Amino acid sequence: MLRSLCSRLEPQSLICAVTRGMSAYSPHYIEAIFSKKKQLNLKETDEYIKLSHLPIKAAKNDDSESIFYNELVNKMVNYITKGGNKKLARELLTKSFECMKRVQIERMNLNPESKDTIIADPEQLLIKAIENSRPLLQLTAIKRGGVKYQVPIPVTEKRSYFLAMKWLLEAAREKERKVHLPEKLAWEVLDAAYNQGRVVKRKNDLHRQCESNRAYAHYRWS
Amino acid sequence: MSLLTRLLERNLRNSGAGARRLYSNHAEEESSATKHEFADEEFRVLNLRSTSQATQQKRKVFKKEPVQPPRHQKMATDQDWSAVWPGPRTFQPSVVPLPLRQGYTEKGAPPPSKFANAELMKIPNFLHLTPPAIRQQCEALKKFCTPWPKGLETLENCEKRFPIEIKSTDYCHALPTIRNPEARRVTLNIKLSDLKFDAHAKDKFLRLVGDRYNPNTGILTIVADRCPLRKQNYDYAMYLLTACYHESFVTESWESSKSEADMEYYSFERNKSKQSAEAIINWGQPVEEAKKLNADHGFAQSVEQLINEGENVYNLGKYKEEVLKLLNISK
Amino acid sequence: MEVALRIGVNLLKINRVCVHSASRITDSYAKQIQLNRDFSTEVTVNAAPLAVKKHKVSKAMKAYLERARENDEFMKTQKLEYQIGKRHLANMMGEDAETFTQEDIDNAIAYLFPSGIFDKRARPLMKSPEEVFPARKAAEFDETGRPFHSMFYTGRPNFFKLLYDIVEEMNKIHDLEERMLRRGTRADANQKIDFTGFQWMPKEQLESMLVEQINDLEYTNFTNAMDRLVSLPFSYKCQNFIKKFSKPLLDQTKQLEIPKPQFDADGRQFVTTYECLRKTARGDVTVRMPGTGKITINGHDITYFEELQSREQVLFPLIFAGLLGKVDVEANVEGGGTSGQAGAIRWGIAMSLRSFVDQEMVESMRLAGLLQRDYRRRERKKFGQEGARRKYTWKKR
């Protein structure tokens, strides 16, 4: 009887057994929803009432409601960071933003009639560049019958953002010594925002390769 | 459900007809009964070499001294406690009729009781100062009290007549000795305004006492703790005050030969600022000593303030005003 | 049988019996005992001798009975001593013994024996014996050494019995569901148990209810089983059973008491939050309303923080509550680095702002994670490792 009891309990307990790990919070704490907009969205659903009983983790020290905050930009800063020097990373991205903006404003000044079509907001430019350089597919090596095949597989949304940002950064870091990172990053972002440049090319190359290897796509499952 | 069965089971067992049991058969019961019979029999010892009983009994048995039961067991609950515990004394478990416990234990275990509990002896107790005892003693002391001196009714009067304030602390402490080393410390407070000085003496006095003077409250504080006894420390503090006061009136011979760099404070009169200010005022005038205009007193004061008190927005604003006035610049 | 007996003897030695007679139930303990009653077995000394007379009793049982009697006597003398002591103490303090309560006793003891020991439990005390000698699990087997409980040998009979009961309930509901399905009726959606705002009985409480120690995994098993039970469509049929093990959650915001603002010399409202902690920084924050948006940190303005991130952090609660420029903030902070100090001030401002915003905003701020203290600290470096987590590069040779 005991055994049957255990077998009844076990499958679910395996799923639900939350390992707390090294977190300072108990497992039932949930992440903070610090954006007002998100909270308003939640309010429309009845999730909001349920949240009132749940303990919330403290907001991180880079979260804020300020005008400078953007989730994607924050992520980009984190990717730029080396050795924990976030202050520098943020400064670099800010400089790069400044550079982009100056370029765009100069463009605006050159032909004032196209003022409305030129995007000079660096944040929008960055978002656009990232969206433009996000891959949909990637290749992985899968071994079938002793032969490795390059099989195209879809990329998750999160990873596609990661790859886009990584590529942008790699392109920016690949430069002569005299050019500073912010400048190069600004150029790369501007290029990618206009759907050209090395990063977009890299993405397209990858897609082309995936296209040519579509014959192997079935190896993903069989 | 199981609870019910258990209750039922218990009831059956406790009732007179206990022979019938749930979940048991008779065979098992019988065997266990026989076992019990064996277990109950006395174990016979095989004594091969029979020694005499007398030698065995000779061994001296250690006998404990009979201990008196604790005294508090004989106490009446309406006794006069101050007669039992008249003065300060270390905790005595047999005298104190309270079931006290003290000490840290792991969860689940009771704290150690009062007997042979050193912790209870270490801490001070106020068993001699229970409210009834205090009341009693106050009553007894009342007849020796003298009236409060006239003229010292208010705090201001007290301060006026006794400007020196002496502070010392008595400690009631868990220590093996009753003499706390901190008890010898004597603190002397006096308002500087209660002492009479001239300008030089005051300056010197403040230099002598250093940071013992608090400019915000105007109170001088002398703390003496170098002697072993409080009395000595008190004498020493009073001596320090007297000595500093009289020393401050002494003017040394070298004080007259100080140069500008040695000066304690900035004085407009002695400095280049005065020269340049006066040169500007007298610009274009023929050089005549008698007719020479002197720099405004307000300006001099503002410069002195700026340098002596240190820069701040207020001082700088005042300086600016004075300069505008001096140079006759209109807004 | 012999093995079983031996285990029984051992258990007897471990579990000193405590007898719960009705007279001993004090007010403070009545509740707990009420809970315990379901699981702790009652053995009274009087009940045993009837059986003893007829049957031969094992030596272990004899010793056990002896000990039970001794304990009973001991408790009786303790109680007497306590009553007498209480009268003595009332006499010492010059008060009436009849109206002398436990609180008076505590005060009197604290006055007579002033102890500065940090741990309050280690200070002198005079408590009723019921509190001093905690209750323990009663005997679990009869005089022949036979356990009462069929799951005695699992080691935690009450706990496993509980699991068993849960499954039994589940089975009942499954059967019911089947029958209902055959009849073509479905579960009433309106009656479905809404478990939001409730949680399962915490582990400690469950332990004291079962009078057994259980480990974390077992507790998880319990909660999982209960979750399953609740998730069944007809779970409302065993509502009473579920209720027994559930505990209502308090509204998180209502748990924190919001301080009332005080008035300063200018007639402005202000609230001060002390002990604002983050990492190794520590500070206190005063928020004044109405204000002009002046921010003072250690006597400087917001330029005290050179980094933009830290400034953003300080302003975060103000922006969030829409009070930027409407309140004045004064903060003193020391220790830690810039980000820690900014975090401490952020928390302080958010906590103080609660007094100046409505309840909805407080809840909103809580959801934004502004009212939660951030307990995360730097993780220590471990020996044999390069840092907190990273290992040294391993080379085979």
Add this chain to the structure above:
Amino acid sequence: MLGRHSFKLPRLTNMCVAYSTAAAEASVEQLYNRPKLTSTDYRTAENNTKQHSAVHEGKFYTLSPEQKKQLFSGGGLPRQYEQQIKTFTEACLMVRPTSLELLNYIRNTDFTRPVVRYVLYGENGVGKTLTMAHVLHYGLQNNFVLVHVPWVPNWMKRPKETVNATTQEGFIDLPFDAAAWLVHFKTQNANLLTQLQLKTSKDYVWTKREATPAGSTLLELVEHGIARIKFASETIAALLSELKQHANDDKCKIMVAIDGFNAFFHPETRILGDNKQRITPDRVTLTQPFLDITNYNWKNGVCVLTVDKIGMTEGYMDSYLPRYLLGKEGFEHLDPFVPLHVDNYSDKEFASCIQYYLDRNWIQKTPEGFDEQLKYLSNKNPYTLMRLTRSL
């Protein structure tokens, strides 16, 4: 962020296009969210500094490109401000209350009295240099001979070349810096000097062969200094004493504007002497002439000086107040001077600055309450505001 749809293998390129257009739409929405601007709120057409009054306070006026070139080609504006000018395609200065106050003082100056020294002080980035730029513009428009040193600490902290002085024993000469300053002086004053036709009062003998005879114009003197870099420092000394002389003779009006004046009273410079030790500024040949011209013993002039804590070397940057920065000697040298505090923006100035930035497309993101946030993040400090708006 955009949602990700389920994907299909073909038609990849089409999808990318769809994403980018969606992103563009989002951005356009934000662009139209801007507040309406009326240029009279933050701009003034009054370019004549003489007319500037409290009416124009907090408004921007435009510096014509020629005048900008004449005044600041040799420095005098912060580098980042130059960059802004390039991006904005115009050079605009805000009329600050402090500069108005100072201009008022200068307008009412009695030029028969000894020269008054005005000392601008304030925290980092409040606009001391730009206030001075405004005053310099006034000087240019009102025919002052400008003796303008863009940034003294440049000489004391990073000189181009150091040489032991030939004429004065134990002194250090900075020939390149001196020559650069002479060029700056020339570009600022060439027109005015040719008008005034000031002549040297005595012979200057540089070497056996070279000499500037009495009666040659000051421009000649300056050009000699530029051509013969070796004598540039001595030329400056000569030039300044000549100018002072002429001013005393009522032949011209001089405006002395020295930025970072406290660098002359540094406890130490970064220049290394013979024995590899840091020397004090009074051993630099350039110091004395500029100290002479900031003395009170002449007339027909105005001295505008700034003291700045970033002009100091490490360990001497605790306070921005003039007495601290000038030290005892510097204070005695200048006393009595008029201290003028340059403060952070007022609310009005801040609003006008934000509007100007919006007008120049410098601020691209304008969500609700952005100005309020910027106000508190920057503490209304002009420089911090400029830095903060970089990424917006």
